[in-house]
Amino acid sequence: MATSDTTATKLPLKEIPGSYGLPFFGPMSDRHDYFYHQGRDKFFADRIQKYKATVIRTNMPPGPFISSNPKVIALLDGVSFQILFDNSKVDKRDVLDGTFMPSTSFTGGYRVCAFQDTTEPSHALLKTFYLNLLASKHASFIPLFRNNLSEHFADLEDQLAGRSSKADFNTSVGSASFNFLFRLLTGQDPSATKIGSDGPTLVTTWLAAQLAPLATLGLPRIFNYAEDFLIRTIPLPAWTVKSSYKKLCEGFASAGSSVLDEAERLGIKRDEACHNLVFMLGFNAQGGLVNQFPILMKWVGLGGESLHRQLAEEIRSVVKEENGVSLRALDRMTLTKSVVYEVMRIEPAVPFQYGKAREDLVVESHDATYVIKKGEMIFGYQPFATKDPKIFERAEEFVAHRFVGPDGEKLLNHVLWSNGRETEEPTPDNKQCPAKNLVVLLCRLYLVEFFLRYDTFTFDFKPVVLGPQVTIKSLVKSSY
Template structure:
């Protein structure tokens, strides 16, 4: 019999061991029922909250989409609190093989026939080599991050103002942000403007189509109710055929292959990675992790800061302009001294993590703890965590459902260990042996620079916020140009 390990610390209180509540329903039909509830009858938030209230537990059994046909086993144990959730970071206890997208895995035809690094468990030989190469790529570009991103943001804000001053009097931030993000990512890794390549202005569109074919089983298009059956059949029942985006993916692969020649040489000669495998991993990191991540990251940041109101805007503007003046520019040192700006970024990441879900399969029998009880998870069972519930845990954070811009200032920094957006605690660092995002620090840096550049130019702004597939949608209604502080 396998020995049981525990997710608790030596100082954890002794909690009663309880059976995990919930069930999976009838074979096949239970998974269909839960999928329909998740997408249509209840919606994502209500799906989890209803079951949490029904079972009086933040840990319970359920099925996760897409279910039959696409997932060999949709059964999961859901973790919806800040205490139980971190078991998903412990790769000594959970396996992360092929679980990036949950209970199903997209066809490797979408990634050149390779299981790229994001789908590998750290125990697999290629994982460490690929992740060390990623670290090397980012380290080599350290000096480019700030000036390059600031230049890209300047173009974004010019376009934002132009669109806002047009006939409609509104500006769609998502589209402008996506274009900016693609340009930044391509320039960062390829050292050239995408408009000067065969991609032209089509890069974001090509990546969007490729991303959709991977993530379609996890989304709903928000169509009229009478179309739900058709959408469920097309998106959630059978995988979209990868051949439909093969030529577009080939364009992206070729666009990265030649400019990244020296980086690919390093992958082969230093890290022992096959050249084509390295390039497919580079395209995935640039397209899925970086570009795909910013599609959710930046709209969420602007949404939460925008909805916070003018008082926070004025406070951010004052801090940013004061520090930039004192430091003589936007530098790493200056950014580190902006305590309110840093806090606002962390709070946006807490409220709306760029990746909503985490998955892992138990490598052994495990005893995990919530706030109130202990539960045994058997070897081989799939564990699922909804980050937004974990990072809004009301037993950890006061006013957990509210955006509090200064939450992580001063003593509040101690709460950063409960911010989990990067597949790890904010206080942890990514390594070749874990699954924490290799670009974690770059994501935080870019978010800070986004606010810095914004409030160097503007005093305040108003927006409308909504939802767009897996991300927030943001529409600017007004911008107030900066006045002297």
């Protein structure tokens, strides 16, 4: 029997507590608690309290209709969670979205790399292609993103100068992110293709149809049961977003012909490479960044003017000393780096991880060990893992300096947003995000460009399905 740690443990072996309830009624009850009665965090917190354990049995949405088996073993602490990164023990086949998988009709009939397990030969081939592609674009990251951010900041200022005197941050940064990613991967502007200026809308439409069973619309309580029936009984068919996806594919195929040529040289079918790259661009990259930047600005905004002043002072002094914005300059900004890691710790943009046990194994929490049987679905709720009070002091607080210095850097092993530890690197043989380092770089660079231009800002936010909806109320320009 495999274990979650190679070292001997003296922790007691316990049965996994929890209940799946009666067929149909148990999953339905858990689903309504999760979406409507308790909400995500309280759903798990109440069960931890009830069972006095952080490894429990429960049902996860969307079952019981769309999902054939909603039963999971939930890992709700920072120790047990990390077994999900051990690909020798956990199978990641078709579990990207959890206990259900959208039809491959959404991706041209292909099971794209994100849905493949590391034991599948095409996984290593496709991920090698991704990693090589990103490496080849390394010199473009900073200048290209800075150029797109100039357009973004001009847009925010124009909105603030308009009648409403406020700016929709999410929409603006979403457009900047899509344009950056498309230009990075293809070398061309999306406006020169069939995509035009509609890229973010096309991606959102395509993603919404796939992920609808995991979402709520925020409707008044009286509509909860109607909403639940409509979006979690029968999956939305791919034909409903066929035109949106077709535009994305045709736009990428025309602009990214040289990238697809390279895929063919590696032995990947051109059509398969195109669908995989559109998925990486739309689902992994654009879908992730559209959440990540609002989360970043939410927490930096909540840090207040004192944090803004500290960031501005560090950023401006280093840029002056280094004669510009460079990788070396970014690496010297210790507070800026720490703030980005702290944002990713306190509110990871992708809160869930799933996998199936390859064999009978033993998983450890802080207090006990538990046997998970071969084939059982394992679910990790990342916000509880990265806010584990036995690992992080003041775990529920945003601590800007948390990762500064040698002791702070040791904690990076428990920053898990990328489907792996922050201290590890993506490879063809693991499931860690291939753009992990790029995402961290872009978040740092966003703060650098922001605080070179502005001293502070005011904002509002409200929680929505995929991260906060941020509205900028004011930007105080810098005289720097």
